[in-house]
Amino acid sequence: MEDLHSYGWYAKRVAKYMPKGVFKPVPKRLWGGLAYLSIIISGLLIISLTEWHPLFFLPISFILGASFAGMGFLGHEILHGTVVKKPWLRDLLGAIAFWPLSTGPKLWRKWHNLNHHIHTQHEDNDPDxxxxxxxxxxxxxxxxxxxxxxxxRAFFAFASLAVQFTAHSLKMFCAYIKDFKPKQQPKVWIQMALPWASWIGLLFLIGWEKWLFAFFIPLLVANLVVMGYISTNHRLNPLVPVNDPLANSLTVTVPKWVDYIHFNFSHHTEHHLFPGMSSKHxxxxxxxxxxxxPEKYHEMAMSKALIALWKTPRVYFDNRELIDPSHGHLYGSLGHGLNPENIDYKKMNN
Known part of the structure; x- marks a missing residue:
């Protein structure tokens, strides 16, 4: 039987090596959010108030999209309670950070903090x-x-990364809205509707052409950046009956400056061990x-992980293997035969 342990089992053994204070919130992370917010406001004003040729807006759109994603990474950290502890302030700042991605804080904590983190890579209970x-x-x-x-299939799957986070967020809203108590449901509705209302309102204010550069293209870019990480977090790992983060999660490596502007989001196994710890640590x-x-830890370069995703199908056969049903090709998962350096398959016996 596979040697699986809960995230608490690992956390207990790592925590004793951690210096004091690592579980305290780190409000200084908000300075990064302020920088992103300043860039977003400046970019929106430039596009809205100037009459430049649309091609000059394109690089601004990419900068806006990267900032949308950066705000999302900070929102993820805020809503885990690692930046501020007061619930009302946590939700307010989380709502602002997730505003570009139009995801409400109450929905995110239900979908991500509770369901995904508690049931990671469980076929029935993990919504991701x-x-x-x-x-x-x-x-x-x-x-x-x-x-x-x-x-x-790989081409269209990768192209769909440009909309996957937004589409999945709306799907999660439909899936979980009824799970909230009746008194809470209006808040969840408002938190979802207000960001979309603001972006649609911007459309009527500045017109279609500028809106494409001010929001639509940045949203596609933000989805690509965010999903570049999310698609590698677990999709090469097996489904597991025990929430073992060393078995079900992958840490990717990126340049240090990318880690800096993305709040160490690449450290995903570490995050699943200590979701209540600032990613600074x-x-x-x-x-x-x-x-x-060392033998259980999964880590690889982001580029290598994305190539592995391209070369493997996204359907599980027996929880440990991935299958291409049309040909009966079986591919390993991390820890179960997947070699990112030489991705190969075997034929099913039947």
Whole structure:
């Protein structure tokens, strides 16, 4: 039987090596948010108030999109309570940080903090886990899609990263709104509707052409940046019956300056061990994990992880393997035969 342990089991053993104060909130992280907010406001004003040729707006759109994503990474940290502790201030700042991505703080904490973190890579209970062949085989569209060659599916899957976070957020709203108490539901509705209302209002204020550069293109860029991380967090890992972050999570490596502007979001295994710890301390957590369990820890360059995603299908066969149903090709997952340096498959016996 596979040697799996809960995140609490690991956390207990790593925590004793941590210096005092690592679980205290770090409000200085808000300076990064202020920088992003200043960039976003400046970019929106330039696009809205100037009459430049649209091509001059394009680089501003990319900067806005990168800032939208940066705000989302900070919002993720804020809503885990690692920046400020007061619930009303946490939710207010989280709402502001997630405003560009139009995701409300109450929905995010329900979907991400509770369901995803508690049930990571559980086929039935993790809202972010990819499904198994058994579940998907009931869909007629599934059979049609998987008749396409793998590289065609991979192309469209990667193209869809530009909308996946937004689409999944709306899906999670529909999935969880009824789980909130009746008195809480209006707040969840308002937190979802207000950002969208503001962005649609901006459309009527500045017109279609400028709106494309002020919001639509930046939203696509932000989705790509955010989903570049999210798509590698768990999708190469197996489904597991025990929430073991060393088995079900992947840490990717990026240049240090990227880690700096993205609040160490790349340290995903570390985050699942200590979601209540500021990501400022995750490099230290990584050091001790690699000292204690080097053979179980999964880490690779972001570029290599994305290439591995491109070359493997996204359907689980037996929780540990990925399957291309149209050809009966089985690919390993991390810890179960997947070699990012040489991705290969085996044929099913039947």
């Amino acid at each position: 886990a990819w499904p198994s062949l058994e579940r998907l085989s009931q869909s007629k569209m599934f059979h049609w899609i998987y008749k396409l060659p793998l590289f065609v 995750y490099p230290l957590v990584k050091y001790y994990i690699k000292q204690l369990w």
